[in-house]
Amino acid sequence: MANDEAQGVEGDLLVILRHGPHGSSWLREGLDAALVAAAFGRRVTLLFMGEGVTALMPAQQSGPLGQKGTSPTLEMLEMYDIDTLLVEAEALARFGLRAEGLMLSARAVEAKELSVLAATHSLVLTF
Amino acid sequence: MLLHVLNRSPATSEVYRQALAAMGPDDRLLLIEDGVQGAVGTLVARFAGLEGRLYAQEEDLVARGLAPLCAPSVVRVDVEGFVLLTEEAQRTVSWF
């Protein structure tokens, strides 16, 4: 992880992902927006909030449903230099998850750090 | 100072909690569409701590017949007022 403190996290675009995989297109469409911004050379921060933390479940797969799912897209994040992945601490606890057990390296952030994030990015998009 | 816009009722959706979690101490919250239900009855108590920083879209209140029930602490704005709020804030974050 490039940053230790959420207070120091700033960038061009903050993408807040509030939905998990498969149930809707929100996660895919939010990730696509983040990837496009990164492809255009923008500094992108991803924040997984609420149900969005399940987007990083390690064992997820497309197979059983036949829907594409998002694990291939998530694997592209590193290739596009999106390495600032943040997860809402309270949501992790609610789902019985730990930051260390997630599919990608992500830093847990507490509630009070969330408001700082919105203020330190030029553009905030919620999905 | 940011403006957060919430369009869902706290009676039916938990997204209002996420909006509140992401709000800074000077940020404002505007309730629009079904979100204006959060301005009435005991629902408005969910937004305690936002005194003077909680707004509701007038046309949405009136269309739903909720205007008479709107808590006096909630600042009612029409659509032009909505635009004004977005001018005054550095940026706007939507919760839906």
Next chain:
Amino acid sequence: MRYAILLMGAPYSSQAAHSALRFARAVAERGHRLEGVFFYHDGVHNAARLAAPPQDEPHLVDGWTALAADHGVPLQVCIAAALRRGLLDEREAARHGKQGHSVESPFELTGLGQLVDLGLRCDRLVTFGP
């Protein structure tokens, strides 16, 4: 100021599209420059050429078209989201071997990069979701 609107709700199904259109008109009336409306997720349905709501209900597709005509606002529709939902202009219809098309000018099918560009060069971007 330069404004941008991101709309992710389909007409009629939720209030998002109607709220966005009312907001767009108010932005123009206050003398701001609305640099673009970007349609993503179910918002792409606002470009549906064949929408035929009853006479006594708002015609949102026409509303967006009028906004474009009156204020020169670009109406940009995410092409990937649109194609998945059956919203194709003549060129895409031909490319995919489809009879008929469901999107026409002033709505323009465009890449998602336009959203990022719009959001970063404008002073304000407001999102309307379902």
